[in-house]
Amino acid sequence: MVIVMQDHANQEDIEEAIHQVKAMGYGVNLSQGDERTVIGILGDERALDWEHLELLPGVEHVVRILKPYKLASRESRPERTIVRIGSVAIGGNEIVIIAGPCAVESREQILETAKAVKKAGAHMLRGGAFKPRSSPYAFQGMAEEGLKLLAEAREATGLPVVTEVMAPDQLEMVIQYSDMLQIGARNMQNYPLLQAAGKSGHPVLLKRGNSATVEEWLMAAEYLLSNGNTRVVLCERGIRTFETATRNTTDINAIPVVKHLSHLPVLVDPSHSTGRDEYIESISRAAIAAGADGLIVEVHPHPEAALSDGPQSLTPDAFSEVVNQVRRIAAVIGRS
Ligand code: PEP
């Protein structure tokens, strides 16, 4: 971090700024030019209260050099992280496909879907038992009963399960039945949940909030990492823009951006990012071509009867075609 003093700052202002920095336990490196004085701060700047420094007399502005997220950044870990869930490795050469219904609705529905997505080539099963719905009157999920059915579907297919947790007091139960926690878009900045999921050490799929910047998203990941959880996977699920033709707008840019800034794997959710079954195949191809490590896709045996997110749910046949398309794109970019 560097403090740039105003051109009319006097010696007293400079000394006060140096005094304040030293009082916070940091070293300084003073550079007095003809027109400007610049104070370099020595030490890890992330814990430093830079806004306080900007208020000091004679200070023009404070320039941050390091990213505010440390553990999530490639500055701290240049090699890529691979998150292992059983025999599935997310972030390696192989594209990972997670598929399943938006919500677990019944034993028949989840077992039929799990078997179908496995047959089509999925590596993991998704399905919500706790559903964050925009309306309090909409189907809220089957809670523990749904978790038990997910565990049964895993037993039947061997597919590891990812499912959403919405509150810290649900964590223990959700961990008991799942292989990976999903922290949804609406909870990306639920700090008590991030802290508790971080401490749990259970793998986490962290969705991007629908109006979160990449930096806010990586800061949310930093909460998980700084609480001791290294098994974090990011998921771009579309952001809210002025466009209303689709449910959200898939931020394809975010894929190379996050891969540049962070060592964490990145998945794309084309279901929530488009909101319509007919757009999922093209956005899946685009996501893999742009460098995503995999996809999480909603699949329902009877989308027209789904209790949530029917319009964006693929039939097992349509999903199978998406997997075929992804296979072809993966080959073009040297992945499997
Ligand atoms: C979901 O995966 O069904 C879901 C609610 O996702 P998001 O948090 O991305 O809206």
Ligand code: MN
């Ligand atoms: Mn959904």
